[in-house]
Amino acid sequence: xxxxxxxxxIIYERPNSYLDVVTHYCPGCTHGIAHRLIAExxxxxxxxGKTIGVASVGCSIFxxxxxxxxxxxxxxxxxxxxxxxxxxxxxxxxxxxxxGDGDLASxxxxxxxxxxxxxxxxxxxxxxxxxxGMTGGQxxxxxxxxxxxxxxxxxxxxxTMGFPIRVAELLSSLEGGCYIVxxxxxxxKNIRKAKQAIRLAFEAQVRxxxxxxxxxxxxxxxxxxxxxxxxxxxxxxxxxxxxxxxDFKVSPELVNLKIKPS
Amino acid sequence: MPxxxxxxxxxxxxxxxxxxxxxxxxxxxxxxxxxLEWMSKRMPELGRAFLQAESELGAINxxxxxxxxxxxxxxxSSSPGISxxxxxxxxxxxxxxxxxxVDIQRGxxxxxxxxPAQADYNQIVHxxxxxxxxxxxxxxxxxxxxxDLTVLxxxxxxxxRTIAIILAEGCIGQMMEPAELPEMRPPxxxxxxxxxxxxAVTGSDGRERRILTSIYxxxxxxxxxxxRLMKRWQKILANEVRYKEYYxxxxxxxxxxxxxxxxxxxxxxxxxxxxxIRVGLFRPISVSPFPQKELAELSKRVENILVVEMNAGxxxxxxxxxxQGRSRIEFFARFGGVVPMPEEILSEIKRMISEPFDNQLDAxxxxxxxxxxxxxxxx
Amino acid sequence: xxxxGRIEVDEIQCKACELCIDACSLKVIELAQDRFxxxxxxxxxxxxxxxxxxxICALVCPEAxxxxxxxxxxxxxxxxx
Numbered sequence: 001x002x003x004x005x006x007x008x009x010i011i012y013e014r015p016n017s018y019l020d021v022v023t024h025y026c027p028g029c030t031h032g033i034a035h036r037l038i039a040e041x042x043x044x045x046x047x048x049g050k051t052i053g054v055a056s057v058g059c060s061i062f063x064x065x066x067x068x069x070x071x072x073x074x075x076x077x078x079x080x081x082x083x084x085x086x087x088x089x090x091x092x093x094x095x096x097x098x099x100g101d102g103d104l105a106s107x108x109x110x111x112x113x114x115x116x117x118x119x120x121x122x123x124x125x126x127x128x129x130x131x132x133g134m135t136g137g138q139x140x141x142x143x144x145x146x147x148x149x150x151x152x153x154x155x156x157x158x159x160t161m162g163f164p165i166r167v168a169e170l171l172s173s174l175e176g177g178c179y180i181v182x183x184x185x186x187x188x189k190n191i192r193k194a195k196q197a198i199r200l201a202f203e204a205q206v207r208x209x210x211x212x213x214x215x216x217x218x219x220x221x222x223x224x225x226x227x228x229x230x231x232x233x234x235x236x237x238x239x240x241x242x243x244x245x246x247d248f249k250v251s252p253e254l255v256n257l258k259i260k261p262s
Numbered sequence: 263m264p265x266x267x268x269x270x271x272x273x274x275x276x277x278x279x280x281x282x283x284x285x286x287x288x289x290x291x292x293x294x295x296x297x298l299e300w301m302s303k304r305m306p307e308l309g310r311a312f313l314q315a316e317s318e319l320g321a322i323n324x325x326x327x328x329x330x331x332x333x334x335x336x337x338x339s340s341s342p343g344i345s346x347x348x349x350x351x352x353x354x355x356x357x358x359x360x361x362x363x364v365d366i367q368r369g370x371x372x373x374x375x376x377x378p379a380q381a382d383y384n385q386i387v388h389x390x391x392x393x394x395x396x397x398x399x400x401x402x403x404x405x406x407x408x409x410d411l412t413v414l415x416x417x418x419x420x421x422x423r424t425i426a427i428i429l430a431e432g433c434i435g436q437m438m439e440p441a442e443l444p445e446m447r448p449p450x451x452x453x454x455x456x457x458x459x460x461x462a463v464t465g466s467d468g469r470e471r472r473i474l475t476s477i478y479x480x481x482x483x484x485x486x487x488x489x490r491l492m493k494r495w496q497k498i499l500a501n502e503v504r505y506k507e508y509y510x511x512x513x514x515x516x517x518x519x520x521x522x523x524x525x526x527x528x529x530x531x532x533x534x535x536x537x538x539i540r541v542g543l544f545r546p547i548s549v550s551p552f553p554q555k556e557l558a559e560l561s562k563r564v565e566n567i568l569v570v571e572m573n574a575g576x577x578x579x580x581x582x583x584x585x586q587g588r589s590r591i592e593f594f595a596r597f598g599g600v601v602p603m604p605e606e607i608l609s610e611i612k613r614m615i616s617e618p619f620d621n622q623l624d625a626x627x628x629x630x631x632x633x634x635x636x637x638x639x640x641x
Numbered sequence: 642x643x644x645x646g647r648i649e650v651d652e653i654q655c656k657a658c659e660l661c662i663d664a665c666s667l668k669v670i671e672l673a674q675d676r677f678x679x680x681x682x683x684x685x686x687x688x689x690x691x692x693x694x695x696x697i698c699a700l701v702c703p704e705a706x707x708x709x710x711x712x713x714x715x716x717x718x719x720x721x722x
Contacts, residue, residue: 073474090464229658
């Protein structure tokens with residue numbers, strides 16, 4: 001890090017726990033933004049030494065190489081179960097999962113639903129970019145009707161392939177969730193709101209209120225076949241109408257929580 | 263501790279609890295559900311973690327999570343549920359964290375039935391999950407042995423950072439016998455000066471952060487990890503073979519059987535001895551590591567080996583491998599949930615002693631033929 | 642008077658995704674055409690005066706490659722900050 005000049009102050013610098021390693025993510029991939037926000041929030045809360053992350057299977061499979069705290073790797077879809085096993089024996093630690101569309105909403109649907117139903121006191125960061133990135137852009141449970149992917153080359157046909165799943169809405173129907181929200185990473189204003197939501201989610205865990213989940217509308221420029229800037233626009237134009245932003249479940253204890261800005 | 267009349271499933275559960283078990287995650291499946299139910303009562307009583315998971319898939323992955331923190335974790339199931347856990351076992355083996363699994367086997371394949379069987383041997387012993395790894399597998403033949411082996415399983419799992427499995431049958435789980443439970447050992451986390459193992463992820467306060475994973479994209483690195491697993495296995499092979507021998511000194515025929523099959527065969531062997539037949543029993547207690555050296559030695563001095571199992575011949579092949587063609591090896595089994603009777607095994611012993619060896623027939627072929635005749639005579 | 646700001650871009654981290662360029666309302670960031678990093682990306686850089694240190698570029702940067710500085714304001718008697 002270049003030091004500030006004599007009469008300057010640092011307005012923003014990379015958080016220490018977002019390790020200074022070049023990531024394997026594509027240029028403009030919002031995984032990087034999500035990772036950075038998690039690092040910022042946990043650092044601001046002083047929780048880095050108490051956190052155990054559970055990595056899932058997808059592009060973010062190596063998230064543990066980029067975030068500087070204790071981490072364990074789960075099998076595809078099983079991160080909420082693994083996080084349960086960790087949190088139940090170490091209830092005073094902060095345990096979170098970081099999962100993509102396939103991991104959470106396809107193969108892992110059973111695990112996430114039951115983790116929420118149990119009110120498992122963990123945090124889930126759900127990256128929704130409407131496709132399976134790591135394996136080359138296949139259809140996901142979040143792929144939009146008509147959307148072309150490598151396993152729906154003619155576009156998602158709801159007649160034969162069914163409808164996308166709105167995960168935040170689905171999970172908000174269960175009692176054990178205390179903070180189930182959807183935010184987006186497609187522009188500065190929404191990134192700020194996403195950070196606030198991630199902060200509240202971890203505050204909910206620290207207060208033992210149940211399962212907190214932040215669904216983050218994210219980009220996949222490479223598999224969408226567009227530039228990073230175009231991809232952000234695609235989220236705004238195409239994803240927002242189908243996946244509305246909002247708070248689908250908020251515990252009363254969280255509603256009036258005032259967090260001092262850092 | 264005084265002896266009590268204990269059901270196998272419950273005894274295994276309580277033995278685990280008294281070994282300092284910190285977390286149990288499971289799912290109901292006959293014939294081991296009593297184990298889950300006992301845990302659901304006792305673990306919360308003692309302030310330890312218990313959860314009935316959404317499926318066996320959930321259960322094994324919860325155990326995986328707990329195991330990564332260095333805490334003692336266990337799950338149990340029966341054959342169809344064990345199949346669901348294979349992926350989890352492979353991950354746990356690849357991540358090199360310790361855990362204990364209990365398999366109370368039942369008839370199959372598929373949904374099968376709830377009667378006892380031993381048809382999970384290959385799946386469990388030869389590592390049913392993908393990849394190169396070997397769990398330690400211990401096969402009890404009584405409730406007392408199930409208790410003792412459960413206690414041992416936790417110690418071995420931790421000593422070697424590996425998976426230790428209790429391989430039992432539905433009858434062991436369900437039957438009631440007088441047995442003695444060990445003294446209560448509290449979970450280590452509750453002991454003063456407890457320091458988690460140096461690989462455990464517990465929150466990095468005060469130290470370098472740690473990662474536990476089973477993915478090594480670079481094949482050269484993965485090969486190095488696999489070599490480490492294999493060298494560990496060599497140590498286990500050298501140190502953890504367990505078996506019991508009965509009446510072997512002058513035996514001209516040795517029956518080889520594990521678990522319930524071994525116990526039933528013992529009755530047949532004793533009946534045969536009472537009739538003056540020189541027969542003995544070799545009962546592997548660790549089916550993994552398999553007592554290959556001991557059986558190889560046995561095959562050098564004993565002409566006849568009768569393998570008795572409750573499956574279509576799974577341990578049979580491990581015995582044949584050990585014997586290297588030195589002995590006449592025949593096979594008897596009831597399977598699909600049918601339990602062999604001592605009289606059936608005695609009849610086989612007598613047949614082998616009196617009949618010449620027909621080496622045209624493969625052991626399984628000849629067994630199948632005789633089994634069909636036996637079933638026909640059962641009506 | 643607008644505050645003077647400055648950014649430093651970590652040229653090893655930058656992947657030339659241009660999100661910062663798109664987000665910057667003052668349009669003072671561009672990709673350097675005269676050099677590229679070992680991955681082949683032209684790193685982003687400040688190309689003109691006018692940066693106020695608003696840090697919106699850093700907010701959108703997935704690599705956290707941008708460090709943002711701002712002139713520290715000194716309060717003198719009688720002067721508005």
